[in-house]
Amino acid sequence: MSTHAATHDDAHHDDAPKGFVHRWLFATNHKDIGTMYLVFALVMFFVGGSMAMVIRAELFEPGLQLVQPYFFNELTTLHGLVMIFGAIMPALVGLANWQIPLMIGAPDMALPRMNNLSFWLLPFAFLLMLSTLFLPGGAVAGGWVMYPPLVLQSGESLAFTIFAIHLMGISSIMGSINIIATILNLRAPGVDLLKMPLFVWSWLITAFLLIAIMPVLAGAVTMLLTDKYFGTNFFNAAGGGDVLLYEHIFWFFGHPEVYVMILPAFGVISEVIPTFARKPLFGYKPMVYAIASIAFLSFIVWAHHMFTVGLPVGAQLFFMYATMLIAVPTGVKVFNWVATMWKGSITFETPMLFAVSFVILFTIGGFSGLMLGLVPADYQYHNSYFVVAHFHYVLVTGAAFGIMTGVYYWLPKWTGHMYSEKLGKWHFWLSVISVNVLFFPQHFLGLAGMPRRIPDYNVAFADWNMVSSIGGFVFGATQLLFVANIIYTVYFAKARAPARVWEGARGLEWELPSPPPHHSYSTPPEIRPGMLAHEDAH
Amino acid sequence: MSQQAGSYYVPHGSRWPIVAAVGLFIFMWGAAHWLDGITPEGPLLLAAGAAILVFMFFGWFGEVARESLKGLYSAQVDLSFRMGMMWFIFSEVMFFGAFFGALFYSRGLQVPWLAGEGHGALTNLYLFRDYTGGWPTNGPDAIGGPFQIVPPWGEPLVNTLILLSSSVTITIAHHALRDGNRRRMLPWLVATPILGMLFVFLQAREYMDAYTHLNLTLHSGIYGATFFILTGFHGLHVTLGSIMLWVIAYRAWRGHFSKDHHFAFEAVAWYWHFVDIVWLCLFLFVYIM
Numbered sequence: 042m043s044t045h046a047a048t049h050d051d052a053h054h055d056d057a058p059k060g061f062v063h064r065w066l067f068a069t070n071h072k073d074i075g076t077m078y079l080v081f082a083l084v085m086f087f088v089g090g091s092m093a094m095v096i097r098a099e100l101f102e103p104g105l106q107l108v109q110p111y112f113f114n115e116l117t118t119l120h121g122l123v124m125i126f127g128a129i130m131p132a133l134v135g136l137a138n139w140q141i142p143l144m145i146g147a148p149d150m151a152l153p154r155m156n157n158l159s160f161w162l163l164p165f166a167f168l169l170m171l172s173t174l175f176l177p178g179g180a181v182a183g184g185w186v187m188y189p190p191l192v193l194q195s196g197e198s199l200a201f202t203i204f205a206i207h208l209m210g211i212s213s214i215m216g217s218i219n220i221i222a223t224i225l226n227l228r229a230p231g232v233d234l235l236k237m238p239l240f241v242w243s244w245l246i247t248a249f250l251l252i253a254i255m256p257v258l259a260g261a262v263t264m265l266l267t268d269k270y271f272g273t274n275f276f277n278a279a280g281g282g283d284v285l286l287y288e289h290i291f292w293f294f295g296h297p298e299v300y301v302m303i304l305p306a307f308g309v310i311s312e313v314i315p316t317f318a319r320k321p322l323f324g325y326k327p328m329v330y331a332i333a334s335i336a337f338l339s340f341i342v343w344a345h346h347m348f349t350v351g352l353p354v355g356a357q358l359f360f361m362y363a364t365m366l367i368a369v370p371t372g373v374k375v376f377n378w379v380a381t382m383w384k385g386s387i388t389f390e391t392p393m394l395f396a397v398s399f400v401i402l403f404t405i406g407g408f409s410g411l412m413l414g415l416v417p418a419d420y421q422y423h424n425s426y427f428v429v430a431h432f433h434y435v436l437v438t439g440a441a442f443g444i445m446t447g448v449y450y451w452l453p454k455w456t457g458h459m460y461s462e463k464l465g466k467w468h469f470w471l472s473v474i475s476v477n478v479l480f481f482p483q484h485f486l487g488l489a490g491m492p493r494r495i496p497d498y499n500v501a502f503a504d505w506n507m508v509s510s511i512g513g514f515v516f517g518a519t520q521l522l523f524v525a526n527i528i529y530t531v532y533f534a535k536a537r538a539p540a541r542v543w544e545g546a547r548g549l550e551w552e553l554p555s556p557p558p559h560h561s562y563s564t565p566p567e568i569r570p571g572m573l574a575h576e577d578a579h
Numbered sequence: 580m581s582q583q584a585g586s587y588y589v590p591h592g593s594r595w596p597i598v599a600a601v602g603l604f605i606f607m608w609g610a611a612h613w614l615d616g617i618t619p620e621g622p623l624l625l626a627a628g629a630a631i632l633v634f635m636f637f638g639w640f641g642e643v644a645r646e647s648l649k650g651l652y653s654a655q656v657d658l659s660f661r662m663g664m665m666w667f668i669f670s671e672v673m674f675f676g677a678f679f680g681a682l683f684y685s686r687g688l689q690v691p692w693l694a695g696e697g698h699g700a701l702t703n704l705y706l707f708r709d710y711t712g713g714w715p716t717n718g719p720d721a722i723g724g725p726f727q728i729v730p731p732w733g734e735p736l737v738n739t740l741i742l743l744s745s746s747v748t749i750t751i752a753h754h755a756l757r758d759g760n761r762r763r764m765l766p767w768l769v770a771t772p773i774l775g776m777l778f779v780f781l782q783a784r785e786y787m788d789a790y791t792h793l794n795l796t797l798h799s800g801i802y803g804a805t806f807f808i809l810t811g812f813h814g815l816h817v818t819l820g821s822i823m824l825w826v827i828a829y830r831a832w833r834g835h836f837s838k839d840h841h842f843a844f845e846a847v848a849w850y851w852h853f854v855d856i857v858w859l860c861l862f863l864f865v866y867i868m
């Protein structure tokens with residue numbers, strides 16, 4: 042057994058616990074928990090994905106073919122909730138769990154048992170939420186944003202969904218507390234804050250965002266609960282309340298939430314691009330400050346989701362300008378990634394391909410965001426497919442591609458085996474083409490006036506919908522290649538990965554063998570020159 | 580410096596987190612069944628979930644207390660715990676923030692708009708012509724019927740004094756603990772949750788009075804909603820805080836805490852101060868203003 046065992050409080054110094062129950066149900070190891078997060082996220086990615094396939098199949102042609110309108114609404118609602126809370130966020134937390142201790146020289150997460158609870162709440166939360174599909178009256182169908190008064194008309198599903206959201210919130214808050222405590226308290230001596238990898242920085246700030254917003258979401262849905270079941274009038278104008286109150290509170294959560302999903306992806310990209318460009322990251326400190334200012338600004342732009350509800354003009358102007366401001370730090374990031382690649386000796390392994398496409402396609406999503414952030418323009422775009430196109434560019438080709446980048450980049454480190462580059466390239470090229478076939482036409486549909494969240498539409502929108510659906514099916518099927526590649530790497534790959542998997546990679550995680558020992562470090566590693574990627578940034 | 584040299588501490592695996600997850604799930608599953616009246620077993624499931632959670636708290640925290648007594652926790656672990664507690668309290672601040680936000684928004688913007696101010700002129704003209712707003716209010720339809728508010732200078736003032744003095748008692752106890760004077764600490768420590776329970780008792784009486792004499796209920800429009808939800812969640816926190824204080828008092832009596840090793844004590848004290856500050860905000864914004 043390894044001699045790297047960290048101090049335990051009792052005799053069992055033999056590393057990985059034996060037996061399924063001990064290893065997974067009682068898990069305290071950041072790698073095991075990270076793996077569970079990632080596997081869970083992958084499963085949810087396919088659950089949410091199959092809902093999307095049904096949605097796209099129904100929209101393949103005008104008219105009602107496959108599903109009842111109400112069920113269609115259940116699908117769009119659950120698709121959003123599952124992808125956001127079940128796929129993207131857990132995947133990012135999984136990356137954090139695996140990587141943060143490795144990258145800062147920590148033995149594990151700061152609070153390993155709470156880490157276990159953070160994960161295990163999630164399967165139960167989704168059991169609670171998805172079980173509503175089988176309730177009389179079906180699942181919540183008012184959209185993932187759950188606006189009253191519509192959502193208050195749901196049947197029995199509302200309470201289940203709200204409690205599920207509470208569980209997810211508790212999970213996120215505990216996970217974030219853990220991440221902050223780990224980063225602030227468990228860094229090896231010499232890993233100063235401004236020498237930390239950007240992935241770690243991005244998660245430090247994201248964790249702060251999460252602790253600030255998840256309780257607010259909990260508050261908002263709790264008010265829904267009391268309005269429906271306990272006769273309060275938070276959202277009832279007749280009683281002096283206001284439905285817009287819900288929207289304000291929800292989007293106070295909601296806009297920072299979209300940054301929760303993108304900032305860690307920014308972090309991944311900031312690790313990967315320097316590696317394959319074989320150049321240090323351009324402008325390390327500005328990158329850190331950019332993340333911090335994006336996070337700050339994300340708290341004062343929420344009403345750009347509500348331009349059309351009848352806000353006072355002054356408020357609209359304020360939120361419009363604040364929204365425009367976010368483009369500045371976002372621009373800093375994009376330019377710095379490009380500058381990092383500038384004159385680098387670049388190679389295009391799968392992670393780099395995903396990273397480069399991230400930079401381009403996320404930027405498209407950012408631009409459509411800017412268009413939406415202009416009040417008069419948003420009057421036209423709001424609630425149209427243009428919005429759908431916007432957020433899928435930032436979420437799929439942004440957040441999801443960022444996650445895939447990270448998985449390809451670190452999978453050899455985690456498993457000790459190389460993934461199949463050939464399969465990876467197939468996965469990349471099919472994905473990047475089909476995802477654009479899928480989402481780019483939705484811009485046109487939106488500009489032409491097709492509303493979102495409808496199962497049937499005017500024949501005028503038929504052509505682009507068909508194109509979009511075809512792209513969707515190809516994209517969905519392509520993701521099976523991703524799974525195949527992961528299974529191949531974990532179970533079948535012969536080629537062993539060296540400690541420094543990528544020639545240009547720098548950072549503590551690459552000093553450890555692949556796969557790293559069960560407890561990454563039992564004593565703080567000694568930081569020697571050349572081990573940290575950003576040691577001269579200070 | 581990020582941390583001291585020496586070896587890292589990693590706790591062994593534990594069954595308590597999964598027990599907690601299962602307990603919470605059953606609790607919420609039961610709550611949802613109860614609310615929807617789907618099966619008569621709802622309350623039963625809820626109670627079972629709660630029982631599992633109580634069992635889990637004893638088990639988990641007991642294990643941590645035992646490990647701490649064995650001297651297993653380094654200064655680094657102690658700091659992780661402290662950070663954990665501080666950020667947990669921050670999340671609680673944000674939770675209350677949502678409801679305070681609802682209060683300020685309704686009172687400062689929504690009700691005046693309904694009454695025709697600013698861009699609410701037409702809404703008022705066409706929908707709620709006779710509505711003049713003001714605070715307290717139960718809205719244009721006077722939902723819940725006419726009501727009176729709880730006068731701030733009676734029981735709420737007494738409750739304020741109670742909570743403030745409980746903050747003093749816990750601080751005296753903390754100082755005594757840091758002086759290593761257990762005999763002086765214990766009475767002050769025990770006094771704190773007694774004051775907390777007194778607070779909850781008076782609050783319950785106030786609620787009863789509101790329901791029976793003032794016709795102020797959860798249904799009393801936006802005023803009743805914000806009043807009861809804000810003070811109700813606060814009361815819940817006082818209750819939980821009191822339970823935590825009893826646990827700490829028991830552990831202090833058993834001699835678990837030393838002059839410089841008493842994280843649990845401090846965590847509960849922080850929590851108590853937080854609950855106190857929330858009350859001061861409530862007293863100011865809900866009762867007085």
Ligand code: HEM
Nearest residue numbers: 299302303345346407410411413414423424428432435436
């Ligand atoms: C340059 C940055 C961005 C700007 C200016 C921006 C702006 C906007 C605006 C104005 C809307 C509301 C459109 C409407 O409903 O009429 C919107 C919607 C949305 N954005 Fe962005 N956005 C940006 C980046 C992002 C990012 C990074 C994400 C996620 C990773 C994101 C996710 C979303 C989502 C999910 C919605 C739709 C919410 C819904 O109504 O269901 N956005 N964005």
Ligand SMILES: [Cu+2]
Nearest residue numbers: 296299345346
């Ligand atoms: Cu937004």
